[in-house]
Amino acid sequence: MQRRLFHSSRQILSHIGSSPVFVTPDVKLSSMEMLIPKVIPKGSEKIILNSLLSIKGPKGEINLQIPEFLKIDSTSNTSNIKIEINNEKNKIQKSLWGTYRSLINNAVIGVTDGHSSTLRFKGTGYRVMIEKDDKGINWVKMKVGRCNVEGLPIPENIICETPSQTLLVLSGPDKQKLNLFAARLRNMRPPEPYKGKGIYFNDETIKLKAKKVK
Known part of the structure; x- marks a missing residue:
């Protein structure tokens, strides 16, 4: 079935594959x-x-x-x-x-050149840190509004830096593995739509909802 176009100009096709x-x-x-x-x-x-x-x-x-x-x-x-x-x-x-x-x-x-991604922590008491465990493995530890500290071990070939307590910078050669690790960290406290608290990926923004009135 042919796609119906609502304009007279010709449809522009993608040429990403043929680009060197x-x-x-x-x-x-x-x-x-x-x-x-x-x-x-x-x-x-x-x-x-x-x-x-x-x-x-x-x-x-x-x-x-x-x-x-x-x-x-x-x-x-x-x-x-x-x-x-x-x-x-x-x-x-x-x-x-x-x-x-x-x-x-x-x-x-x-x-x-490598790839990089950033995670921004927004919320009262939210912070991130890099710590080593007893086996010498580096971990990303996060305090995100819960009583316990959460985190994940840093995968191989990924470098994590904390310029501030609320900013985590990840860098590495494999873009897929880098963003997958960043997504796993973000899923521990994704941004909520009422107060805007949570972990933001790169330039991510959300639209805040009106507070519920009883």
């Missing part, structure tokens, strides 16, 4: 076949992840599982990588084209 990924001489890419391919059902079709792309740089190394229909060309120009698919008319391949291009681009940026 720019790399620096410090970044090295290598690919190897997976011993056991991973099969993901997708309706009547399936996606087969059969190769592992390794991206190394000054900040670390990131491994990505790549589907069989994706082709990575880095031989024509050493300053950029071209991402291609086998069949541009295939709906699944075309929908994942831009996704994998973005994942590879984020990995290249991560091993070159």
